[in-house]
Amino acid sequence: MVAQKLRFADKSFIVRGRLKEAGLFGQHLFRHGGKMVVVTEGEIDALSVAQALALKWPAVSIPNGAHGAVKAIKAQLEWLASYDSIILWFDNDKAGRDAVAAVAPLLPPGKVKIVTAPGDCKDANDVLTRVGVSEVQRLVWDAPTYRPDGIVMGEDIELSRLQTIEKGWQTPLPELNRMTGGIHEAELWLLTAGSGIGKSTTSREWLKKALEDGIPCGAVFLEESKETTAKALIALDQNTPLSRLRENPSILTPAQWEASYRKLIANGRYFAYDHFGSVESDNLIAKLEYMAVSCGVKLCFLDHISIAVSGLDMDEGERRAIDILMTRLRSLIERTRMSVIAVSHLRKVGGDAKSFEQGGQIDLDSLRGSGALKQLSDTVVAIERDQQAEDNEERDKSRVRLLKCRFTGMTGLADVLRYDRNTGRQVVLTAFPDSVDTPADKDDEDPPF
Numbered sequence: 001m002v003a004q005k006l007r008f009a010d011k012s013f014i015v016r017g018r019l020k021e022a023g024l025f026g027q028h029l030f031r032h033g034g035k036m037v038v039v040t041e042g043e044i045d046a047l048s049v050a051q052a053l054a055l056k057w058p059a060v061s062i063p064n065g066a067h068g069a070v071k072a073i074k075a076q077l078e079w080l081a082s083y084d085s086i087i088l089w090f091d092n093d094k095a096g097r098d099a100v101a102a103v104a105p106l107l108p109p110g111k112v113k114i115v116t117a118p119g120d121c122k123d124a125n126d127v128l129t130r131v132g133v134s135e136v137q138r139l140v141w142d143a144p145t146y147r148p149d150g151i152v153m154g155e156d157i158e159l160s161r162l163q164t165i166e167k168g169w170q171t172p173l174p175e176l177n178r179m180t181g182g183i184h185e186a187e188l189w190l191l192t193a194g195s196g197i198g199k200s201t202t203s204r205e206w207l208k209k210a211l212e213d214g215i216p217c218g219a220v221f222l223e224e225s226k227e228t229t230a231k232a233l234i235a236l237d238q239n240t241p242l243s244r245l246r247e248n249p250s251i252l253t254p255a256q257w258e259a260s261y262r263k264l265i266a267n268g269r270y271f272a273y274d275h276f277g278s279v280e281s282d283n284l285i286a287k288l289e290y291m292a293v294s295c296g297v298k299l300c301f302l303d304h305i306s307i308a309v310s311g312l313d314m315d316e317g318e319r320r321a322i323d324i325l326m327t328r329l330r331s332l333i334e335r336t337r338m339s340v341i342a343v344s345h346l347r348k349v350g351g352d353a354k355s356f357e358q359g360g361q362i363d364l365d366s367l368r369g370s371g372a373l374k375q376l377s378d379t380v381v382a383i384e385r386d387q388q389a390e391d392n393e394e395r396d397k398s399r400v401r402l403l404k405c406r407f408t409g410m411t412g413l414a415d416v417l418r419y420d421r422n423t424g425r426q427v428v429l430t431a432f433p434d435s436v437d438t439p440a441d442k443d444d445e446d447p448p449f
């Protein structure tokens with residue numbers, strides 16, 4: 001005997017000796033190893049379970065109540081693990097439930113089962129005295145196996161959910177669509193190019209098509225006001241260069257303004273982020289979450305990553321800030337299932353290599369700021385163009401290069417685009433391959449998300 005616990009009629013108790021050395025209450029009666037052991041929160045509960053199981057099965061109790069559960073279990077881990085099945089039956093109250101949640105992950109995975117006393121019964125002794133022996137037996141034998149949060153049995157993954165069609169939204173670029181399958185639910189796409197090559201122009205073209213396809217869209221263009229973005233969409237719709245429309249709004253008739261405005265802006269599915277010059281990253285993530293959850297946005301355009309992190313006050317600089325933003329963005333996308341197309345910049349090329357503004361070839365390591373950009377994105381699309389080409393036609397021609405695509409694994413050159421200076425539109429020079437749906441074929445289809 002190393003210790004004695006004395007319990008008085010008023011439920012107060014004192015301890016004599018060294019309880020720390022005593023192990024679990026009742027443990028000394030049972031051997032090392034066996035099929036099953038029941039662990040309760042109190043001594044009387046252990047006696048109750050033992051009696052209900054005809055004294056044939058080990059039943060022990062932690063010595064110090066719920067608050068000492070973790071320590072007591074940790075000290076006897078080896079002995080408990082020697083049993084095939086460890087049944088935890090703690091009290092049906094907050095302290096008991098918290099103790100089970102803290103103790104269960106300490107024990108070997110797959111061995112732990114949990115009993116919860118039914119209804120208003122507090123513990124095993126309560127069940128024995130108020131309901132009876134057979135209920136105690138039933139609860140012990142039927143105890144469900146403990147599984148940590150987030151672990152799912154294969155059987156619980158429904159077959160029908162595996163058979164759903166995963167259709168991507170088709171961008172305006174047919175070859176890119178063929179190579180990627182389009183933008184699927186909960187995907188993070190990066191769009192990158194050298195300075196002034198046409199990232200924003202491309203994003204707006206895609207945004208316009210998504211709105212026409214009936215998809216609720218978010219427009220987070222951090223370098224321009226919400227009015228400029230809206231004006232740019234109207235300019236695209238009216239095949240007018242934005243610069244011309246800004247200088248002279250009356251090149252469009254009131255009816256033209258109204259028609260494009262109703263179609264693309266005031267249509268119930270266009271949501272713009274009014275950033276007022278503040279682009280603090282925490283705030284940005286909260287706004288994106290709101291767009292996804294409360295506004296039902298399925299496709300969000302974020303132009304661009306570097307300005308989104310400029311509000312983050314980070315000693316470690318831009319790389320760390322981009323890591324954090326990308327990680328938050330990724331988890332937001334997983335939570336909300338919204339897809340994001342984010343614009344990202346390129347680093348300066350070193351040495352004699354051609355710059356990205358002069359048509360230099362882009363690869364994944366050209367992304368500026370952090371490895372997280374390529375790692376956490378599903379798809380990375382680059383646009384290459386020689387801004388300084390002698391030949392006008394060559395200067396306005398850009399090549400779309402797929403750098404990464406998780407969905408299909410394809411990479412390489414995709415579409416070729418020509419920028420039409422008279423209309424401000426990107427014209428796709430790629431021929432529509434037979435296998436790709438033309439926009440006309442898709443008229444009567446539902447949107448993919």
Ligand SMILES: Nc1ncnc2c1ncn2[C@@H]1O[C@H](COP(=O)(O)OP(=O)(O)OP(=O)(O)O)[C@@H](O)[C@H]1O
Pocket residue numbers: 193194195196197198199200201202385395396397398417418419
């Ligand atoms: N393929 C193209 N050929 C020629 N000019 C283009 C092309 N695409 C866009 N432009 C024009 O180039 C200018 C810059 O385009 P845009 O703002 O889209 O570039 P960006 O890559 O987003 O620039 P930044 O790096 O400053 O964010 C715009 O005036 C646009 O009209």
